[in-house]
Amino acid sequence: MSWHCVKSNLLKCPGILQSELDYSEPHVITKHPITCTKNSGKINVTKCVNEMLQVAKHNEKKPEQIFSEVVAKVDRNTKALMPAEEIVKRRLRRQKSKNNPINPNCLNQLVIENDWCYLGNKSTRFLLHDNGIEETEPIIVFATNNCLRYLTETSTWYIDGNFSMTLLIFQQLYMIRVNINSVFITAAFILLKNKTETSYQEMLQIIILKCAERNLFPDPQIINVDFEKAVINAIKTVIGEDVNHKHPTIWTLVTKMRHENAADETKVTQRQLGTIGPPLKNKRYDILKHLCEECSDGNRDIPIFLNAIANFIRN
Secondary structure, rough: EEEEOOOOOOOOOEEEEOOOOOOOOOOEEHHHHHHHHOHHHHHHHHHHHHHHHHHHHHHHOOOOHHHHHHHOOHHHHHHOOOOOOHHHHHHHHHHHHOOOOOOOOHHHHHOOOOOHEEEOOOEEEEEEEOOOOOOOOOOOEEEOHHHHHHHHOOOOEEEEEEEOOOOOOOOOOEEEEEOOOOEEEEEEEEOOOOOOOOHHHHHHHHHHHHHHHHOOOOOOOOOEEOOHHHHHHHHHHHHHOOEEOOOOOOOHHHHHHHHHHHHHHHHHHHHOOOOOOOOOOOHHHHHHHHHHHHOOOOOOOHHHHOOOOHHHHHH
């Protein structure tokens, strides 16, 4: 197996190393006296970044947590040569996305199984119900047992659909939120294929049934909903006519619009008077400016500066 120098494209380095297929017995075939010189700092940086990528591949930690934990273990010189944090975190996010199954284009391709049915280390079930692709009203519900208990403990529900967060194969992500100890939490996430009254009825029936299987019997007295008639009718059918269905009045909407307009005018006036700064600059611009300033101040020598610019362009 042959390995070409990493600088073969950039600097036309002729360096070649050969090894066995299992990476054993490496030996140099050709090398350049300048471009192939050992750079311990860059080697340490590469090892550090590779360690982060391995953690991202096999761990659910957030990119910022992985970055801080790994960087805390390296020496000062390696920290100085590290790429910008945002660049590294972008690579970590890309690495994490590779762990995801292929994004389905239709319901027939959608299979939720294994780790995707649980939270964390598989100690908590998250997928509550999936009625399958054969149903006329495909519905997938995510909720933990604790969340079902929260639905039972409160008498007021807040339910609404989100169209921007859903998949192409579903029309909306529906959420049921409750107030527990003055904290609003989402107790159930429901993926709906359709926006029909039948879909909403089945969604609520599934929630009620799954609660009953666990000896939980929710009895909401107030359900805050939007103006969608199909949802209101489904609530009356499944939960009861006596439930108070609240939704914002026209005057509440007008009030919110007035507040929004006043806030916008305030921002415009502050900008004109110079009491607030201009919009934040592009982060990539700030990174490039910082690299140039470090080079001009003598904090980075030319080879390290050029290497940082190369990494910046590649990422």
